[in-house]
Amino acid sequence: MKFLEKLINGQMRIMECHDALSGMIASQASFSLDDDYKEFDGLWISSLCDSLVRGRPDMEVVDISDRLQMIEKIKSVSSKDIIVDIDSGGNISQLFYTVKTLSERGINGIVIEDKIGIKFNSLYGKDNPQCQDTIENFRKKISIALKARINDDTVIIARIESLTLGKGIDDAVFRGIEYIEAGAEALLIHCITRQADDLFKVIEKIKRKYPSIPIVAVPTKFPEIEEEVLFDRGVNLVIYANHLLRAIIQPMEKVAVSILKNGRTSDVEHHLISINEVLNLIPKGIEV
Ligand code: SPV
Ligand code: MG
Numbered sequence: 248m249k250f251l252e253k254l255i256n257g258q259m260r261i262m263e264c265h266d267a268l269s270g271m272i273a274s275q276a277s278f279s280l281d282d283d284y285k286e287f288d289g290l291w292i293s294s295l296c297d298s299l300v301r302g303r304p305d306m307e308v309v310d311i312s313d314r315l316q317m318i319e320k321i322k323s324v325s326s327k328d329i330i331v332d333i334d335s336g337g338n339i340s341q342l343f344y345t346v347k348t349l350s351e352r353g354i355n356g357i358v359i360e361d362k363i364g365i366k367f368n369s370l371y372g373k374d375n376p377q378c379q380d381t382i383e384n385f386r387k388k389i390s391i392a393l394k395a396r397i398n399d400d401t402v403i404i405a406r407i408e409s410l411t412l413g414k415g416i417d418d419a420v421f422r423g424i425e426y427i428e429a430g431a432e433a434l435l436i437h438c439i440t441r442q443a444d445d446l447f448k449v450i451e452k453i454k455r456k457y458p459s460i461p462i463v464a465v466p467t468k469f470p471e472i473e474e475e476v477l478f479d480r481g482v483n484l485v486i487y488a489n490h491l492l493r494a495i496i497q498p499m500e501k502v503a504v505s506i507l508k509n510g511r512t513s514d515v516e517h518h519l520i521s522i523n524e525v526l527n528l529i530p531k532g533i534e535v
Contacts, residue, residue, distance in 0.1 A: 249399070250328055250355040250356060250400065251399065251433075253288070254356075254483050255461055257461070257484060258474075258478040259484045259485070260285075260287055260288055260484070260485045260486075260487065261287055261290060261327075261330060261484065261486050262287040262490070262491065263291045263296055263487060263489050263490060264321060265293070265297060265299075265317070265491070265492055266300065266317060266320065266321070267317075267320040267324045269491045269492070270321035270324050271324045273287050273491060274325040274326075288327070288484075289327045289330060289355065290321065290325060290329045290330070291488055292314070292317075292321070294307070294333075294368075295370075295489055297309055297314050300492065301313070305366075305368040306365065306367060307335065307337065307366050311348065311349075314331075315349075318331065318352065322352075328355040329354050329355055330404070330486070331357055332358050332360075333345055333346075333349070333358065333359055334360060334362070335360055336388060336392070339388065342388055342395070343394070344395070345395075346395035346396055346401070346403075347395040349401065350395065350396035350398070350400075350401040355400065355402060356433070357402070357403060357404065358463070359389070359392060359404070360435075360437075361379055361380045361407060361422065362378065362380060363380040364378045365377065369437050369439065370467060373411075373412065373413045377412070382425050385422075385429075386425060386426065386428075387429075389429040389431050393430045402433055403430070403433075404431065404432065404435050404463060405427075405429075406437060406463075407419050407434060407449075409422055410436065410437060410440075410446065411437050411438070415445075416448050416449055419436060419449045420449050420453055423436065424453065424456060427460055433461035433483070433484075434462055435462075435463035435464070435465070435486075436453075436462060436464065437465060438468070438469070440468065441468060441469050441471075442469065443464075443472055446480075450462050450481040451481065462482050463482070463483065463485075464477055464486070467489060502515045502518065502519070
């Protein structure tokens, strides 16, 4: 089934990964209880995580060929659908070639956000003033992206930042409709408030006019709201955008400090998976 069809029908969840190991973990994770079986439907390649693992700010400074090398490594350990966050996509020419290249590599979804100029991560909210693109220019970017992809197996997802920038519900709804009319095949409506009420209002208003437009949500700032509630409110795809990377930072810091403090590793061994488990995790070589 094509990715767009999955999105339209879907109540999907995808997980961030930033290297081959996290790609393997996200791809192999499953949960089952009685008749309930869950796994992730795909992988999210996040600009935030791709920046942090390189020790760079999330400001479009990691070049796409560097990111692509890692995406290739992830693809070699996972057959899951992949959505890539390309930030604003840069200028029109940069956007064209980024979308073309990702589409040629079989990427299933590309998210382009409606910011312009120096971009900061959206989770800063209004603390870091940044500019939203004009509707006219962003519509142009959507049509360039549609032309740049090699076929419709790569879904173009327009990301609206009105709620994170304090522009309000009406602006988000207006832009959503404009972006759909420019050809966007799905909308990511970013929201960073704990109740996500504004997000739900925006979805309701947009879906009143375009009931089958797939909606993507990123619940980083509303972690209590369960997927089922998001799906009931019209979300088609939930992105867990940074959780595997966040899972490892504090443990790494603790282990490093403990080894410095104690001059040995036995104090932290119980926090670590055993070397045997590591050996079981690494792929086996080819037997001859
Ligand atoms: C990312 O994961 O890089 C995103 C989502 O763009 S957020 O960090 O919430 O802006
Ligand atoms: Mg990002």
